[in-house]
Amino acid sequence: MLIDSLRPPVAFDSTRAAYKDWLHLNIFDHASGSVGVINVSLHGAPDDPRARAIGTGVFHTPGAGWVGNVEVSAMDDARIGLAAIGLPQVALAVNHPAERVLASVLFPGDGLTVDVEAQALTTPLVVEDPLPLGPGWLSWYAVPRLSVGGVATIRGRAHDLSNASAYFDHNWGRWHWGDDLGWEWGCFLAPAPGPALVFTRTTDRAHREFGQPLLTVRAAGTRRTFVGSAVGVVPGMLHVSRVRRLPGGLAALHQDRLAPALPASMRITASDGIDDVEIEFIAEGATQLVAADPAAHGYSFIHEIAGRFTSWGRVGGVDVSASGLGMIEHVD
Amino acid sequence: MRAMTLGEYVTALIARLGEADPEALARMQRVVGRRRARIALDDEAIDVAFVPHGLDVQPATVDAPIDGEGATSRETVVALLDGRLEVTDAILQGYLRVTGTADDVSRMFVAIEILLDVSARAPALQALAETLRGAAPAVPATAVSPWEAQSREDEMLARLGLLAEDGGG
Numbered sequence: 001m002l003i004d005s006l007r008p009p010v011a012f013d014s015t016r017a018a019y020k021d022w023l024h025l026n027i028f029d030h031a032s033g034s035v036g037v038i039n040v041s042l043h044g045a046p047d048d049p050r051a052r053a054i055g056t057g058v059f060h061t062p063g064a065g066w067v068g069n070v071e072v073s074a075m076d077d078a079r080i081g082l083a084a085i086g087l088p089q090v091a092l093a094v095n096h097p098a099e100r101v102l103a104s105v106l107f108p109g110d111g112l113t114v115d116v117e118a119q120a121l122t123t124p125l126v127v128e129d130p131l132p133l134g135p136g137w138l139s140w141y142a143v144p145r146l147s148v149g150g151v152a153t154i155r156g157r158a159h160d161l162s163n164a165s166a167y168f169d170h171n172w173g174r175w176h177w178g179d180d181l182g183w184e185w186g187c188f189l190a191p192a193p194g195p196a197l198v199f200t201r202t203t204d205r206a207h208r209e210f211g212q213p214l215l216t217v218r219a220a221g222t223r224r225t226f227v228g229s230a231v232g233v234v235p236g237m238l239h240v241s242r243v244r245r246l247p248g249g250l251a252a253l254h255q256d257r258l259a260p261a262l263p264a265s266m267r268i269t270a271s272d273g274i275d276d277v278e279i280e281f282i283a284e285g286a287t288q289l290v291a292a293d294p295a296a297h298g299y300s301f302i303h304e305i306a307g308r309f310t311s312w313g314r315v316g317g318v319d320v321s322a323s324g325l326g327m328i329e330h331v332d
Numbered sequence: 333m334r335a336m337t338l339g340e341y342v343t344a345l346i347a348r349l350g351e352a353d354p355e356a357l358a359r360m361q362r363v364v365g366r367r368r369a370r371i372a373l374d375d376e377a378i379d380v381a382f383v384p385h386g387l388d389v390q391p392a393t394v395d396a397p398i399d400g401e402g403a404t405s406r407e408t409v410v411a412l413l414d415g416r417l418e419v420t421d422a423i424l425q426g427y428l429r430v431t432g433t434a435d436d437v438s439r440m441f442v443a444i445e446i447l448l449d450v451s452a453r454a455p456a457l458q459a460l461a462e463t464l465r466g467a468a469p470a471v472p473a474t475a476v477s478p479w480e481a482q483s484r485e486d487e488m489l490a491r492l493g494l495l496a497e498d499g500g501g
Contacts, residue, residue: 050453069414074455248415253448255419292452
């Protein structure tokens with residue numbers, strides 16, 4: 001891992017009200033089929049009393065649905081380090097010299113406690129230059145594959161995560177929730193030493209206008225990133241259904257979002273004439289995280305969609321045919 | 333420490349709303365006007381109305397005139413705040429009862445929406461919600477299933493002949 005840290009705005013930054021920063025860990029437990037999201041985030045200018053720190057810990061288990069919850073607090077009440085955000089119920093810290101990510105979730109009343117350490121197994125993907133995101137911008141730093149140690153207790157049953165896979169990213173930028181923006185992101189991990197594939201593209205809120213797509217592939221001894229017209233995306237049929245929505249107070253405010261239309265599948269292809277990859281993702285369950293902007297009267301809706309994938313193709317002479325667990329994020 | 337009474341809680345909510353967003357409080361006052369609402373939470377009930385000097389909160393009495401009423405329990409409120417229960421399901425399953433003319437009920441919900449909207453930007457309002465959570469009994473084991481609620485809604489719509497035959501919207 002390269003040294004990375006949270007990027008709070010300087011005092012004379014005229015866009016500081018739109019500050020966003022987060023640390024994000026996905027866990028894919030191949031044994032149980034569970035897929036988890038642990039995310040800690042900062043929203044708004046740090047000296048604004050409305051600024052927020054939010055901790056999210058949610059897991060999806062096939063047949064059992066979603067467990068976990070979202071914790072919201074004033075930014076002042078969070079313990080914030082160089083690359084760490086700690087809230088009473090959700091915490092995530094990155095130890096860059098040791099290339100480790102530590103995370104914990106304490107939502108026993110919502111059926112979830114997690115205590116994990118993840119070790120980087122691949123080099124990071126760094127997009128330091130700001131990418132346009134609606135009227136704002138976004139930068140990111142991602143580690144496509146980490147090994148995992150620890151336990152997730154889901155509805156009272158302890159799951160040893162020592163054979164699980166993980167993905168980590170750090171995103172930062174300037175935008176207001178509720179602006180005309182969105183994104184589609186996906187992370188697909190086969191059990192180690194299989195491939196790790198990460199896809200992203202920014203969108204407008206309606207998902208009709210798209211930024212340059214990117215698909216990065218990390219497989220045994222090889223790495224490849226496809227961008228722009230080399231990447232194709234075919235969202236599947238939209239599936240309208242009720243989803244678990246968090247936090248509850250903001251969900252109550254948006255009854256019109258009770259049953260969002262979300263892609264039930266997604267097909268991603270990438271080819272540059274030398275290498276080619278194809279991914280087929282099938283969704284198994286979705287949850288909706290309602291994001292309120294602390295400085296503007298706006299809301300965005302972050303949908304985490306858990307499921308399974310199959311991939312085909314060759315990259316750098318390596319066969320990347322595999323199957324495993326995946327997660328798509330659909331933001332509008 | 334003594335738990336807040338419902339009257340103290342509602343008074344504190346409105347005070348913190350005014351501190352966090354005076355414009356939102358003014359908007360709420362315009363929406364509800366001089367209407368008087370009864371709020372019942374578990375075995376407590378109060379009548380509230382905006383008056384020229386602020387919020388008037390009185391213990392509910394049988395013969396007091398009111399324009400509408402909302403009744404629920406602490407555990408329902410906590411379940412809503414925790415995202416375990418949707419408002420639609422709370423109403424359909426009888427956990428949240430709201431009565432009044434359509435206009436008065438609509439204005440009550442708009443007042444609640446203003447409160448929820450401001451709470452997203454006001455840590456003091458969210459902190460107050462935590463005090464309610466502390467006073468609430470554990471959420472019942474009979475977790476509300478959205479799918480079950482959807483089924484009951486479909487049954488009701490079918491009974492009333494309002495369900496589209498092709499299953500479409």
